[in-house]
Amino acid sequence: MMAWTPNWTRLTSAAELALDRTLTCGQSFTWTRLPSGIWYNTLRLPGHAVPVLLRTHNDEVQFRSFGSPRSQAQFQQPVPKTPLPPTQYLVAPSRDPAAVVAPSHDPVYLLLHDYFQLSYSLPALYLDWSTRDPSHFAHVSPLVPGIRLLRQPPVETLFAFICSANNNIARITGMVQALAMRYGECVYPGGLLDIGGEEQALPPMYVFPSMDRLVQSADEIEGVLRGLGFGYRAKYIAATVKTLGGLGGEAWLVGLRGKGYAEVRDALVQLQGVGRKVADCVALMSLDQPGAIPVDTHVWQIATRDYKFKPSTKSKSLTPTTYDEVVKLFQTLFGPEAGWAHSVRSIACFFIITRCAAFSLTREHRSCSRPTWRATLATRNPNPRLPQLRQDPQPLPISQVNPRLFQNQRPHQRRHQRENARPQQQRRRQFG
DNA sequence: CCTTGACCTGGTCGT
DNA sequence: AATCGCAGGTCAAGC
Numbered sequence: 362m363m364a365w366t367p368n369w370t371r372l373t374s375a376a377e378l379a380l381d382r383t384l385t386c387g388q389s390f391t392w393t394r395l396p397s398g399i400w401y402n403t404l405r406l407p408g409h410a411v412p413v414l415l416r417t418h419n420d421e422v423q424f425r426s427f428g429s430p431r432s433q434a435q436f437q438q439p440v441p442k443t444p445l446p447p448t449q450y451l452v453a454p455s456r457d458p459a460a461v462v463a464p465s466h467d468p469v470y471l472l473l474h475d476y477f478q479l480s481y482s483l484p485a486l487y488l489d490w491s492t493r494d495p496s497h498f499a500h501v502s503p504l505v506p507g508i509r510l511l512r513q514p515p516v517e518t519l520f521a522f523i524c525s526a527n528n529n530i531a532r533i534t535g536m537v538q539a540l541a542m543r544y545g546e547c548v549y550p551g552g553l554l555d556i557g558g559e560e561q562a563l564p565p566m567y568v569f570p571s572m573d574r575l576v577q578s579a580d581e582i583e584g585v586l587r588g589l590g591f592g593y594r595a596k597y598i599a600a601t602v603k604t605l606g607g608l609g610g611e612a613w614l615v616g617l618r619g620k621g622y623a624e625v626r627d628a629l630v631q632l633q634g635v636g637r638k639v640a641d642c643v644a645l646m647s648l649d650q651p652g653a654i655p656v657d658t659h660v661w662q663i664a665t666r667d668y669k670f671k672p673s674t675k676s677k678s679l680t681p682t683t684y685d686e687v688v689k690l691f692q693t694l695f696g697p698e699a700g701w702a703h704s705v706r707s708i709a710c711f712f713i714i715t716r717c718a719a720f721s722l723t724r725e726h727r728s729c730s731r732p733t734w735r736a737t738l739a740t741r742n743p744n745p746r747l748p749q750l751r752q753d754p755q756p757l758p759i760s761q762v763n764p765r766l767f768q769n770q771r772p773h774q775r776r777h778q779r780e781n782a783r784p785q786q787q788r789r790r791q792f793g
Numbered sequence: 794c795c796t797t798g799a800c801c802t803g804g805t806c807g808t
Numbered sequence: 809a810a811t812c813g814c815a816g817g818t819c820a821a822g823c
Contacts, residue, residue, distance in 0.1 A: 634818065
């Protein structure tokens with residue numbers, strides 16, 4: 362049974378879901394933003410994957426998908442990796458009113474409702490977290506409304522976050538999409554689509570490969586991914602494919618939903634390339650653990666700087682012990698959805714710095730904010746032919762910015778880091 | 794326990 | 809034009 366929603370249909374209000382923020386903040390790497398502001402991705406329904414488009418229009422978030430029995434049948438044939446002439450594949454979406462089903466029975470609507478966790482009321486959550494943390498969350502969260510935690514497919518989330526080690530959003534996005542192009546199924550070959558009377562050019566779309574497909578390629582995958590520039594992560598991915606395949610594949614991973622946090626974490630960290638941080642990302646963003654808090658160096662800074670966190674041991678760095686203590690700090694503060702709350706809080710910090718760097722800060726501040734942070738949003742879209750992400754035109758008043766956010770980003774400290782790092786580099790050279 | 798260093802790569806920054 | 813430091817970590821090895 363084919364399922365698609367040919368006309369723009371309301372998903373939720375813009376207040377409940379800020380698309381641009383939610384899809385660029387580093388939790389999903391599979392959405393792409395078109396120049397028109399429309400986002401596209403391929404999502405799985407039982408039996409097949411569908412291309413989905415999202416947009417914000419008239420104060421609401423709308424979706425549509427497209428496809429047709431004829432085009433779907435064609436997609437089951439092997440599809441070349443380069444786009445074919447649009448007319449060869451694309452079938453105009455049906456305008457037949459009978460094809461439009463009520464949203465509550467529309468499988469794509471239900472899929473998106475689940476994916477964006479729309480059963481949570483976001484303003485209510487923000488209010489609760491602001492009450493719990495009046496001095497920080499309440500201060501910064503109004504600047505970044507509408508950030509929802511996604512409930513993503515566990516397999517692609519796992520592999521995406523294995524790629525995230527020692528990496529940045531732009532490159533992770535490229536790697537995840539490379540994985541989809543190499544092993545995933547082509548769901549849409551690319552072409553022109555008629556959207557509300559306007560023709561929109563869409564690139565080919567590939568769905569993230571199934572676990573079965575990856576297991577089939579287990580022996581070659583490390584070499585292939587190294588060739589694609591995955592670096593040492595290629596080995597982790599190949600090993601995790603084999604281990605996960607042996608444990609029961611996708612069913613085993615999805616089966617972790619509904620288990621307790623400790624069990625989920627322990628299950629994940631037995632996979633290669635999955636430490637605590639990656640495990641917490643996967644648990645939080647795909648396995649129904651809204652209390653899981655991924656602690657990275659950035660979060661560590663926030664904890665020690667803004668929340669005056671003092672580790673119980675003499676440890677000066679992020680160790681398993683201090684990791685647990687930071688988690689406990691934020692879980693106590695924010696309650697059951699602490700992971701979600703903390704994500705919003707971190708993203709707020711990130712956005713403040715990005716926007717201030719672009720619009721409002723003095724030259725000194727501009728130079729302190731990390732270049733990669735500035736660049737991340739602009740380069741979120743890996744397709745160089747597409748325009749860069751639009752910056753928010755509203756400058757952020759400097760008076761709203763907590764100056765402490767910049768404490769660890771001062772130029773003299775960067776210089777200091779450079780000088781410290783130099784001897785290490787020389788030592789490594791002697792080996793080569 | 795905690796600390797340290799290696800690990801791939803690509804875009805950026807400063808000579 | 810060539811270089812160097814770095815990025816939202818993980819793992820193994822040595823205290």
